[in-house]
Amino acid sequence: DRMFYRDRYDYRRALVGFARDLNSDLDVVRLSQRLVTRIVETLVVDRMALMLADERLGDFRTIGDFGFSQPVPRLTRSSSFIDRLDGGHTVALDDPIAAARFAAEEVEFWRDQGIYYFVPCIFEGRAIAVLALGRKETEEPFNSEDLTLLTAVAGQVATAIENGRLYRQLHLKAEELGRMREFNENILESLDDGLVVFDADERIVRWNRALEDFYGVKRTDAVGQPLGNVFDSLFVEALRTARRQHPDGATL
Numbered sequence: 001d002r003m004f005y006r007d008r009y010d011y012r013r014a015l016v017g018f019a020r021d022l023n024s025d026l027d028v029v030r031l032s033q034r035l036v037t038r039i040v041e042t043l044v045v046d047r048m049a050l051m052l053a054d055e056r057l058g059d060f061r062t063i064g065d066f067g068f069s070q071p072v073p074r075l076t077r078s079s080s081f082i083d084r085l086d087g088g089h090t091v092a093l094d095d096p097i098a099a100a101r102f103a104a105e106e107v108e109f110w111r112d113q114g115i116y117y118f119v120p121c122i123f124e125g126r127a128i129a130v131l132a133l134g135r136k137e138t139e140e141p142f143n144s145e146d147l148t149l150l151t152a153v154a155g156q157v158a159t160a161i162e163n164g165r166l167y168r169q170l171h172l173k174a175e176e177l178g179r180m181r182e183f184n185e186n187i188l189e190s191l192d193d194g195l196v197v198f199d200a201d202e203r204i205v206r207w208n209r210a211l212e213d214f215y216g217v218k219r220t221d222a223v224g225q226p227l228g229n230v231f232d233s234l235f236v237e238a239l240r241t242a243r244r245q246h247p248d249g250a251t252l
Contacts (some may be wrong), residue, residue, distance in 0.1 A: 033065030047134035
């Protein structure tokens with residue numbers, strides 16, 4: 001018995017450590033399947049789903065699951081469970097007294113799906129995901145130790161999911177900026193007039209095709225060079241004077 005309980009404790013402690021390490025995985029879908037597999041193995045449950053809140057509608061959709069023969073239904077924002085979940089409370093449909101506070105039809109619907117527990121993943125005062133679980137294979141209800149463990153894991157999952165969302169948003173923003181830069185580059189290259197762009201240190205950062213033809217200097221040779229290495233000194237000095245006298249711009 002001592003060995004059994006020690007092994008179970010070590011396995012559960014490993015689950016908490018695993019959930020903490022999820023913060024290094026920025027792929028939310030991959031993270032979800034890893035998490036579901038580990039929780040199923042640790043608690044030996046017959047089914048589980050990680051449900052993620054839609055950023056626009058707020059409904060919870062499954063992004064990783066185990067043990068279901070059919071697609072897991074959505075948990076809508078209009079659900080009678082939502083207030084409890086947003087408040088950071090586990091919804092236990094195995095407990096008749098606790099289940100009585102919710103709509104009877106909804107309770108029966110989720111029991112028919114084989115789901116008896118909803119554990120919220122809270123971020124900034126709101127559930128951004130839910131751990132939806134069935135029963136243990138032994139048919140025993142979750143005890144307080146099980147629910148405490150799941151609550152601890154859910155807290156780590158919320159942070160990991162939010163990190164994944166932020167990473168995805170940054171990635172999309174970087175792609176958008178890349179497209180805008182390419183678009184601007186195409187505009188600069190299509191100009192019939194020569195165009196040079198330089199930085200605060202007077203080093204050339206842009207040199208378009210028209211200027212290549214006009215000056216006979218290739219872009220690869222011009223970019224990175226000081227203006228004085230490419231243009232004659234009289235022009236460079238006139239440019240500096242104009243910048244000092246007209247910081248908002250001028251025509252030479």
